[in-house]
Amino acid sequence: MLSKKQIAQRIASEIKDGQYIYLGIGIPTLIANYLPEQLEVVFQSENGLLGIGPYPEKEDMDPDIINASKETISMVKGSSLFDSAEAFAMIRGGHIDLSILGALEVSENGDISNWKISSGLIKGVGGALDLVASEAKLYVAMHHCHKDGSSKLLKHCEMPITGIKCVQKIFTDLGVFTILPEGGFKLCERAPGVTIEEIKAKTEGRLVIKGEIKEMELFAQD
Amino acid sequence: MINKTVKDGIEAVSDIENGAVILIGGFGLCGIPEASINALLTTNLKGLTCISNNAGVDDFGVGLLIKQHMLRKLISSYVGENLEFERQYKVGTLELELIPQGTLAERIRAGGAGIPAFYTPAGIGTHVADGKEVREFDERLFLLERWIKADFALIKAWKGDTAGNLIYKGTARNFNPLMATAGKITIAEVEELVPVGELDPNQIHTPGIYVQRIFQGDNYEKRIENQTVRK
Numbered sequence A: 001m002l003s004k005k006q007i008a009q010r011i012a013s014e015i016k017d018g019q020y021i022y023l024g025i026g027i028p029t030l031i032a033n034y035l036p037e038q039l040e041v042v043f044q045s046e047n048g049l050l051g052i053g054p055y056p057e058k059e060d061m062d063p064d065i066i067n068a069s070k071e072t073i074s075m076v077k078g079s080s081l082f083d084s085a086e087a088f089a090m091i092r093g094g095h096i097d098l099s100i101l102g103a104l105e106v107s108e109n110g111d112i113s114n115w116k117i118s119s120g121l122i123k124g125v126g127g128a129l130d131l132v133a134s135e136a137k138l139y140v141a142m143h144h145c146h147k148d149g150s151s152k153l154l155k156h157c158e159m160p161i162t163g164i165k166c167v168q169k170i171f172t173d174l175g176v177f178t179i180l181p182e183g184g185f186k187l188c189e190r191a192p193g194v195t196i197e198e199i200k201a202k203t204e205g206r207l208v209i210k211g212e213i214k215e216m217e218l219f220a221q222d
Numbered sequence B: 001m002i003n004k005t006v007k008d009g010i011e012a013v014s015d016i017e018n019g020a021v022i023l024i025g026g027f028g029l030c031g032i033p034e035a036s037i038n039a040l041l042t043t044n045l046k047g048l049t050c051i052s053n054n055a056g057v058d059d060f061g062v063g064l065l066i067k068q069h070m071l072r073k074l075i076s077s078y079v080g081e082n083l084e085f086e087r088q089y090k091v092g093t094l095e096l097e098l099i100p101q102g103t104l105a106e107r108i109r110a111g112g113a114g115i116p117a118f119y120t121p122a123g124i125g126t127h128v129a130d131g132k133e134v135r136e137f138d139e140r141l142f143l144l145e146r147w148i149k150a151d152f153a154l155i156k157a158w159k160g161d162t163a164g165n166l167i168y169k170g171t172a173r174n175f176n177p178l179m180a181t182a183g184k185i186t187i188a189e190v191e192e193l194v195p196v197g198e199l200d201p202n203q204i205h206t207p208g209i210y211v212q213r214i215f216q217g218d219n220y221e222k223r224i225e226n227q228t229v230r231k
Helices: A004-014 A025-036 A084-090 A128-132 A194-203 B034-040 B062-067 B083-091 B103-114 B178-180
Strands: A020-023 A042-045 A048-053 A077-080 A096-099 A105-106 A117-118 A121-124 A137-142 A168-172 A175-178 A186-188 B021-026 B046-052 B071-076 B095-098 B116-120 B135-138 B139-148 B150-161 B183-194 B211-216
Touching: A004 A025, A004 A137, A004 A168, A020 A025, A025 A096, A025 A137, A042 A084, A084 A128, A084 B103, A096 A128, A096 B083, A128 B103, B034 B062, B034 B150, B034 B183, B046 B062, B062 B071, B062 B083, B083 B095, B103 B116, B103 B139, B103 B178, B139 B211, B150 B178, B178 B183
Parallel strands: A020 A042, A020 A096, A096 A137, A137 A168, B021 B046, B021 B150, B046 B071, B071 B095, B150 B183, B183 B211
Antiparallel strands: A042 A048, A048 A077, A117 A121, A168 A175, A175 A186, B116 B139, B135 B139
């Protein structure tokens, strides 16, 4: 079973040189830590920045430079700043190559639910509804099961959905899955030490297993 | 050039009436019009509708207006962990309308640009689409969304001149330039107010035509919601 950091590490290996990328909060935020140095990619922040850099040194913290999680950040060389309508024009308009989001649930036909819910109230969705409706590739990074052990890979989403038929690939602590055009989670890789039986038991939606499923390779430690 | 300077926030907001619809700039606590919000707190206004991306926190930003029971309705994309908001929402004294963030931005932009409605893919197949027209273009489905306009827009910029030309800094720009265009009366507060002619016209983000009143705020707190530093 993978840790959050290892899920992030596994997704990092999918990222290609030259991509413009949107990372959601949670596990996706960690991905930036695991990119090979020679890779040139640009991260977008929906509050109006292309070119998110690492967290700043304490003395360089600027309340006017934050990311969508309202954290202080830095800007890389060659960054650009813009307003919120422009930020979503580049999202909706399909200019972002890849979005990676967390999720509460994903259904076997690629529907996603990722509203922020706390104390029983829907607190909103921020930019996720616009992101999942864009034509960018959409990957999901999440735990395979809820804390109570119930599956997050479902036949139908039980919570209110944020987008329909939009997820292409899912990375969980148990494995990597693609959504088949006809519906179903196709198992591509399993996490080290995780058996196919365990994945079967923890996947409520239709699971498709064809041929031998190899264990994923993780290069860095941690 | 027309001089739009007012003395301070108190003078700027003095003709806002009960029940007004107000746009308030900012993303989280970044780029919020601190001085205009503080000025509102000195009034006894009630029943305001506030359109703002977030609800602030309990003791700062839009959260202060909630705490003082000045709002009837909040239109936002994400309201976060604001306990007083939750309390008023649960007893039914504060109404909430959640809008996808990109749709919120575009509805405000449309309001300022004279576009009454537009089609967007965001929200198709979700409860956001309830009761809205859906139309197919090039084999994809889109939702019809309406413009947003307001009685007042309270916005914050970094620098401005007395003609209302504005320059923003960093990610404090966010919703401010959009809201500037969609308020019948737009009130801009700036950290530095300069005479006309001192700003480079090439660098202006919001042309003065959108701004009716401008003043220099003081003692900006610029509270940071989440301080994160390199380890």
